[in-house]
Amino acid sequence: MRKSKGLKFSYLVVLFVCIATFFSGMITSLRSIGSSSVGTITSYMHDDKKLIESEFYKSRYFDVDNLSHLIYWTTSSVMDEVEKNSFDTDRDRIREQIGDVISNTKYLVINDDTKEYYSNTDYNTPKAFEDNLKGQCDLIIKIKDYRVVNYTKNLEGKIYKNNIDITNRLSRRSEIKDGEIYVSIPKNIDGEDYLNHLKSSFVNTGNLLKTMIIVESSSLILGIVAMILYKTNKSYLFDKDSFWLRLSKFVPLELYLFTIFLAIVLLTQSIDWYYDLLGGFIWCFLSIGYMLTVAYIFNKQINSYDNKLDFFKTTFVYRAYKLIIKLFKETLKLTRSMALAKRIIILAIVCIAVNVFMIIYAIEEYNAFIGILAPIITIAGFTYYMLKKLSYLSYIMDGTQRIKNGDIHHKLQLIGEDNFTTLADNINNIRDGLDKAIDSQLRSERMKSELITNVSHDLKTPLTSIINYVELIKKEENISPEYLKDYINVLDSKSKRLKVLIEDLFEASKASSGNIELNMEKIDLIQLLRQSIGELEEKLSEANLDLKINVPEDKVYVRADGRRLYRVLENLLSNISKYSLPNTRVYIDITEVEGRVKLIMKNISSYELNFDPEEIMERFKRADDSRNTEGSGLGLAIARDLVKLQGGEFAIDIDGDLFKSIIEFDSIK
Structure with missing residues (x-):
């Protein structure tokens, strides 16, 4: 099929070449033969x-x-x-x-x-x-x-x-x-005589005409053969979905007509080139060949449309008409929704009208000064108006940036009565709504913290009584039957754990709300760390953990509350003793770089760490989802809030089963 299509295309090319050759030769030959000045007749x-x-x-x-x-x-x-x-x-x-x-x-x-x-x-x-x-x-x-x-x-x-x-x-x-x-x-006549030149030119022209007549006759015969072969070939060169046909539809009809007009002009000019027979033939051939090609493309394009009138939709005039209608509709839609757009369009029309009127007046009065001054004034006025509006838009953008950065109390000034003013008013309303939402959230958090604090305080009194009475019962010597002692031990253990939970909840509530009095002082972080490790040495030893401590030889000082910072270290070391894989190493490093002190604790978890670092720092979240181990799930939340209250930074990093706690403070000398 492809071979048949290629043959048909070859026949078409040969046919066009033969037609262009025949008519070009015919036109130039007859023109040369019948010329009143250089005719060979x-x-x-x-x-x-x-x-x-x-x-x-x-x-x-x-x-x-x-x-x-x-x-x-x-x-x-x-x-x-x-x-x-x-x-x-x-x-x-x-x-x-x-x-x-x-x-x-x-x-x-x-x-x-x-x-x-x-x-x-x-x-x-x-x-x-x-x-x-x-x-x-x-x-x-x-x-x-x-x-x-x-x-x-x-x-x-x-x-x-x-x-x-x-x-x-x-x-x-x-x-x-x-x-x-x-x-x-x-x-x-010798070669220098001008008549000899005319005689030689006449002979050459005659010989060229005889050759062209032979070429014309041959092209006529060959063209007839090519046309017969083209007609008998049933394959389709260009169907409706042909790439070249679709590509030709992008070319406006006016461009084709303009180039055809140029080809006709070139053809008429080449006909007058009777003194250059070969040059006239070449330009005639190109002109006729181009017109044949365009006529063939036109025919294929028109036949490719179901509705023949759709062909005229490819014209530049139609495309320009559709574009103008589209722009007009979009402009109309824009002006309906934006009062500012109406003002700008009206102002632009007024500026154009004033310019046209003043230029006409300047031409009639022969006054070049008015013709130059009028456009300068109108353009300057239009530019001033646009810059004024753009300046207000820039002011609105700067204000929204301040609100985005946290300055929610910043209020935008309302200037004028246009779309930018409406935008600024809407941003102010959003700011007010955001401010109310934040206040409501803060009140809600404060109420929850107060509720937890009050409940914790109310639970402490009866719980203390329970613990004291359990202690008194344990001191009794004659307790029978014997299994009652086991009940008393369980009651003692659970009541003490409940006391720890209430105290953690109470402290977590105070830490998150910031309702804690801090005694900020100069603390030796290395000494505090060693003291914390010493206090929890028994728990760490029971977990068979090997501590690797890497700290500077010199003392490292930070500004913090010693009691609160000790609680942070205690929580972290307690978690290490509870959740580390037995018989593994725990690495604790203190480094001081560029005025910042960083404390890093790394341990291998005994549980799969399939949670987000931010998630594990939420309240009551535990690494042990089964909750078989002791703990309230508040340790990391308390540590995070206490570090932030003291001006430090707290972060968690997880890499596979490696759990890393990071504390940062500004160092002091």
Whole structure:
């Protein structure tokens, strides 16, 4: 199928080439043959007419173009005084130049008005010239009122008389008013003579025309064959979904028409290039070939549409119309929703109208100053208005940036009454709503903290009584039956754990609300760490953990509350003892870099760490989801809140089963 389609495309190309060749050759050949100046057709003076005359002296080329040059050159030798005064060169110089052009041609010219004559021979009378000079072609030309009134040609002994059609077609006029010209052209002319150049050009043109006629005939036959093969091939070159056809639809119809117009202009110009037969043929070929191609594309495009009128939707005018309608609708929609857009459009129209009016006035009054000043004033006013609005927009953007950065009490000023003013008012309303929401949330948090604090305080009194009575029962010696002692031990253990939970909850509530009095002082962090490890050494030893402590040799000081910071370290070390994998190492490092002290504790967890670091720091969240181990789930939350209250930073990092706690403070000297 692809091969058949390729053959059909080849037939189409050959057909277009043959059509363009045939018509280009036909046009240029007929134009060259029938040209009034350089035509190869037989002259009007001769009866045996031929389209391509073989004899130079019998052709229209000689009797029109050559004769015009001969009349001009020869009469210049004896020109009238009026004509003579228009030349800067003297008479002898003119005759010398003419002799260089027609060196082999003999002539005698007589000016009847001035009785002046000139000949490039020794014969100064018509009789002597005619009797002694017999060339291949002899001419006698009679001139009256600057026009040829009689023309006789003696061609190899045969006389041809004047034909009025020739005198009417001479392109150059005589340089004398009345006179006679006698010309004798020898059979052999050397290469320097201008007539030899004309004769060679005539021969070449004739040969080229004969070749073109053969090419035209061949292209006609080949074109017929190509057309038959194209028609008999049933494959489709360009269907509706063809890439090249879809691509051609992007080209506006006006562009095709414009290029066709240029091709027609080029074709008409190339037809006039009768003096350059080959050049005219090439430009004709290109013009006709292009028009054939465009006509073929047009035909395929029109046939590809179900509705033939859709073809005109590819025009630039239609596309421009649709674009204008679209822009108009969008502008109308914009102006309906934005009062500012209406103002800008109206202001722009007013500026344009004022400019047009002032320019027309300036032209009528010939006042260039008004024509220059009016656009400057209107443009400056329009620019000022736009800059003013953009400045207010910039002010609104800066205000929203401040609100975004946390300054929720910042209020935007309302300037004017347009869309920007509405935007600023809406942002203020959002700010007020956000402020109310934050206040409501803070009150809710405060109420929850107070509730927890009050409940914890209320639970402490009865719980203390329970613990005290359990202690008193344990001191009794005669407790029977014996299993009651086990009950008492369980009651003692659970009551003490409940006390720890209540105390943690109470402290967590105070830490999160910031309701804690801090005693900030200079603390040696290394010493506090060693003290904390010492206090929990028994728990760490029971978990079979090997502590690796890496601290600087010098003391490291931070500003903090010693009791609260100790509680933080205690919580972290307690978690390590509870949740570390037994028989593993625990790494504790203290570093001081660029004024910051960093305490890092790393341990291997005995549980899968399948949670987010931020999640584990929430209240009541535990690494042991089964909650089989002791703990309230408040340790990390308390540590985080206490560190933040003291001006430090607390973070958790998880890498596989590696659990890392990080505390940072500013170092002090």
